[in-house]
Amino acid sequence: MKVLVLEDDDSQLDTYSDAAEDFGNENEIEIELVPVKSVESAVQRMNDNSFDGAIIDLNLDVEQPDEAEGNRVLTEIKETRRFPVIVVSGNLANLEEKHRESKSPLFKLYDRTIENETVFNDIFKVYQTGITEILGRRGEVEAQLSDIFWKYLANDFDVWLDKGSQKKSFLRYTLAHLVEALGHLTEDEKFYHEAEVYIKPPIQKYIATGDIVEKDDERFVVLSPACDIQPREINGEITFNADRIILGKLIQIDRDAFLENGIISEEDNAKTKKKKLEKIINGLNPKYPFLPGYKDLYPAVIDIQNLFSFSISEYKDDFKRLATISGVFIRDIQASLSAYYGRQGQPDLDKKELLKQYKKHL
Numbered sequence: 001m002k003v004l005v006l007e008d009d010d011s012q013l014d015t016y017s018d019a020a021e022d023f024g025n026e027n028e029i030e031i032e033l034v035p036v037k038s039v040e041s042a043v044q045r046m047n048d049n050s051f052d053g054a055i056i057d058l059n060l061d062v063e064q065p066d067e068a069e070g071n072r073v074l075t076e077i078k079e080t081r082r083f084p085v086i087v088v089s090g091n092l093a094n095l096e097e098k099h100r101e102s103k104s105p106l107f108k109l110y111d112r113t114i115e116n117e118t119v120f121n122d123i124f125k126v127y128q129t130g131i132t133e134i135l136g137r138r139g140e141v142e143a144q145l146s147d148i149f150w151k152y153l154a155n156d157f158d159v160w161l162d163k164g165s166q167k168k169s170f171l172r173y174t175l176a177h178l179v180e181a182l183g184h185l186t187e188d189e190k191f192y193h194e195a196e197v198y199i200k201p202p203i204q205k206y207i208a209t210g211d212i213v214e215k216d217d218e219r220f221v222v223l224s225p226a227c228d229i230q231p232r233e234i235n236g237e238i239t240f241n242a243d244r245i246i247l248g249k250l251i252q253i254d255r256d257a258f259l260e261n262g263i264i265s266e267e268d269n270a271k272t273k274k275k276k277l278e279k280i281i282n283g284l285n286p287k288y289p290f291l292p293g294y295k296d297l298y299p300a301v302i303d304i305q306n307l308f309s310f311s312i313s314e315y316k317d318d319f320k321r322l323a324t325i326s327g328v329f330i331r332d333i334q335a336s337l338s339a340y341y342g343r344q345g346q347p348d349l350d351k352k353e354l355l356k357q358y359k360k361h362l
Contacts, residue, residue: 001031001127003120004045004054006073008037016055019116027124042073050138051083053123058089068094078102082135084126086110086119140182148177194292200323206231206238210330212297213247213319220247221291221302221325223337245315247308248337250291253277253299261303263288286340289333297323304337 003020007013013035020031034051036042038060054077058070068091077085078099087095090112103109108122126132134140153173160166202211207229211222222229228242251261258264263280264273279285280301293299310318325333 001029001052001124002050003031003033003123004042004051005033005035006037006039006042006054006056006060006070007035008057008060012057015116020120023117023120023124029124031120039069039072043076046076046081050132050136051081052127052132052136053084053086055086055088055119055123058087058094059091068096071096071099074099081137082139083132084108084123086122088112088114088119141178144178144181145174147181148174152177194294197292197326197329198294198297198323199326200295200297202321202324204324207240207245207315207321208324210325210327210333211321212250212323212325213315213321215319219250219300219322220308220319221250221333222246223248223302223304223307223334225334240312242312244309244311247310248302248304249306249308250300251288251303253293253301263301283332283336286336286343289336291325302333304340 001024005013005016007016016035017033020033024031034045036045054073056070056073058068060069068089070087070089071094074085074087074096077083084106085108087099087107087109088111089095092109092111095109099107100109106126110119132139136142160169198212202208204211207222209222209224209226209229213220213222222245224242224246229240229245231238231240233239251257251263255264259266264276268276276285280288280290283290287305288301288303291297291300291302324330
C-alpha cells in the first residue's frame with residue numbers, strides 16, 4: 001500500500017513511519033510511505049507514481065501559518081487523481097471551503113490530536129475494497145483503456161478518418177468495450193452490490209428512463225421509453241418527443257405499505273409473508289419488480305399495475321430527482337413491464353388427456 005505524505009515536520013514524518021510499520025505488521029501488509037515537503041515535490045511524485053492514499057498537511061511553513069499550501073495539492077488530487085485523502089493539520093480552519101464541502105469516506109479531515117493508527121486504518125479500509133486497483137492511475141481501467149486504444153481502435157482506425165469530430169462515437173465505443181472487458185463476473189464475485197443498481201445523484205441533466213423521483217413524500221420510477229424523453233434543443237428551448245411522462249409508483253418494503261397495497265394480508269402468517277417477499281426478490285412476481293435499499297433509497301417494489309401519467313411541465317415543477325436506476329437493471333424492469341402488459345393467457349387444453357396420450361412416447 002503506497003501512501004503519499006505531504007509533511008514538512010521531520011518529527012511528524014518519523015511518527016508516521018513508525019506507525020506505518022506497526023500497522024503493517026499488525027495487518028500483514030507492507031506500507032510504503034513517500035514523504036514530500038513541498039507542493040512542487042508532491043505534484044512531481046504524483047506524476048511518477050500511483051498511490052493508494054495520501055496524508056496531507058495544510059501548512060508547510062511554520063513561519064507563515066496562514067499560507068495553507070496543502071490546499072493546492074488537494075485541488076491537484078481531486079482534479080487529476082483517484083485515491084483517498086486524509087488531511088491531518090493543526091490549522092483545519094485554513095482548509096478551503098470547496099474542500100470542506102467534499103468531506104466523505106474518501107476525503108477525511110483530522111486535527112493533530114488524531115491517532116496515527118486511525119489515519120492508516122482509514123486508508124487501509126479503502127485499499128481493501130480494491131478501488132485504487134480498479135480506478136487508480138495504474139489500475140485495471142487504465143490498463144483496459146490502453147488495450148482498447150492499441151488492440152482494437154488502432155487496427156480499425158481507418159474507418160474513423162475523414163469524418164471530422166467523432167467524440168460521442170469514441171465515448172460510446174470505449175464504454176462498450178469497457179463493459180465487455182470488465183463486466184463479466186467471476187464465481188466469487190457473482191453478486192452485484194446494491195450500489196451498482198443506482199446512479200446517485202443522476203447524471204443526465206433533465207430526465208432519464210429509470211429516474212427515481214419524489215413528490216409529496218411519494219416515490220416513483222420513470223418508465224417512459226428513452227426515445228420519448230430524449231431532450232432536444234429547438235430555438236434555444238429544451239423539448240421532448242412526448243408530452244407526458246409515465247411513472248410507476250414505488251411501494252416501500254414495509255408491513256403497513258404492503259398491507260395497504262394488498263401485497264400481503266392480515267391473515268398471512270410469517271411463513272406466508274416470507275414466501276411472498278422471497279418470490280418478489282427472486283423476480284418471480286411480475287407485478288412487482290424489486291429494488292434494493294441503498295443509503296436513503298428504501299427497499300421497494302415497483303407497482304406496474306399502478307401507473308401514472310404527468311405532463312412534462314408538471315414533472316419539472318413538482319418532482320425531485322433522487323437517483324437513476326442503472327442500465328442493466330432498468331432494462332430488466334422494462335422487460336418485466338413489457339412481458340406483463342404483453343402477456344396473454346395460454347389457450348386452455350385438456351392437459352390430463354394430452355398427458356395420457358403422449359406419455360407412451362417416452
